[in-house]
């Protein structure tokens with residue numbers, strides 16, 4: 001009977017694991033199943049581009065069926081597992097609860113926004129983690145401009161022209177930079193708003209923005225943002241959010257109808273239901289080979305990769321790998337080899353990877369980047385960032401879509417329509 005290899009999660013880690021398993025395992029000896037909530041891989045580094053309207057939201061995803069030839073795709077939500085029996089529980093898209101048996105399970109369920117118990121945060125702030133977050137942000141920006149333009153009172157208008165981002169990692173900085181870039185273009189069509197001006201604030205609890213890059217590049221990014229009139233508040237935290245404003249820990253009140261929370265991630269909560277060992281941060285504890293240590297009685301093997309796993313970082317002893325796509329992709333490829341080696345009686349290998357580079361776009365055709373130790377900034381870094389994403393995006397057709405979107409936005413500006421209810425049909429009889 002064929003081995004059952006099941007992958008939970010079809011993001012960067014799970015998708016690359018599936019692709020590698022298709023090459024490594026003969027189809028007559030193993031059957032690979034991928035369970036994912038959506039039928040696509042979300043290319044998260046391009047989410048700020050979708051929010052900032054340089055990219056069509058559909059172009060920052062990769063349909064899984066178009067890239068996986070012989071993997072069985074189950075669309076549904078993983079709900080739990082019984083590791084002793086080798087069973088994964090899934091709530092399938094048609095509403096049915098099913099159990100999938102596995103001999104080898106790869107957990108790649110990613111992460112969710114890490115929120116804090118700040119009054120009003122959950123009710124009034126938005127994240128930037130999903131395609132709907134990016135689309136909602138773009139619509140929110142345009143709706144705010146439309147409302148502000150219709151208001152007589154400048155104080156009320158200021159609320160709609162205030163935008164606060166909390167958390168200055170690459171998601172926060174890229175998200176704010178792209179959205180502000182878009183707003184600067186869009187506001188030209190709103191005379192009242194243009195006369196009053198917008199307020200953009202980036203709040204970061206640590207001493208500097210973008211801890212992922214060296215201090216010199218972080219200073220460049222901060223200088224660049226400040227040069228565009230963006231207020232950068234480092235060593236500052238958020239105290240409270242209401243529908244109309246954000247209050248910083250020092251008591252300063254910023255009128256803003258848009259507050260975006262990009263202050264870190266935590267493992268997908270469902271990993272706590274898998275009956276597997278977790279570390280203090282809720283990540284699955286794994287050996288350097290990415291295998292999860294289980295009770296000696298367990299007959300099936302379990303592996304964990306990506307943002308939901310604490311994979312020991314060989315380049316920083318005593319620490320775990322950071323939650324990045326470049327780590328998840330490489331872990332996905334290696335875990336596939338380790339699973340194949342385990343099934344074939346071969347030797348597994350530990351994960352070793354040292355970050356080779358970082359790219360972060362800052363809007364205005366500028367970016368910061370490090371490639372093989374060389375630091376880039378400004379326009380050359382922007383070219384590197386776009387080339388990097390073009391090369392990494394799976395599939396020629398998907399690359400072409402990016403290229404076309406980027407060039408159309410460069411030549412004709414960004415599309416400033418706000419199709420707020422796209423995807424939610426009007427109930428019949430209510431038109």
Ligand SMILES: Cc1cc2nc3c(=O)[nH]c(=O)nc-3n(C[C@H](O)[C@H](O)[C@H](O)COP(=O)(O)OP(=O)(O)OC[C@H]3O[C@@H](n4cnc5c(N)ncnc54)[C@H](O)[C@@H]3O)c2cc1C
Pocket residue numbers: 008009010011012013014035036037038040041042044045046047048076077078079108109110111128129170171268270305306307308323324325326327328359
């Ligand atoms: C805005 C933004 C920008 C980023 N930019 C960069 C960057 O420039 N460079 C970089 O290296 N990293 C970047 N990252 C980080 C990167 O996205 C993550 O580190 C990477 O996606 C982790 O891969 P993963 O496979 O662990 O998780 P994911 O790619 O998130 O995949 C997890 C998958 O599991 C699915 N899933 C979750 N729960 C369930 C469930 N219960 N049942 C079924 N399926 C489920 C999800 O739908 C998803 O498809 C960025 C992240 C964000 C949010």
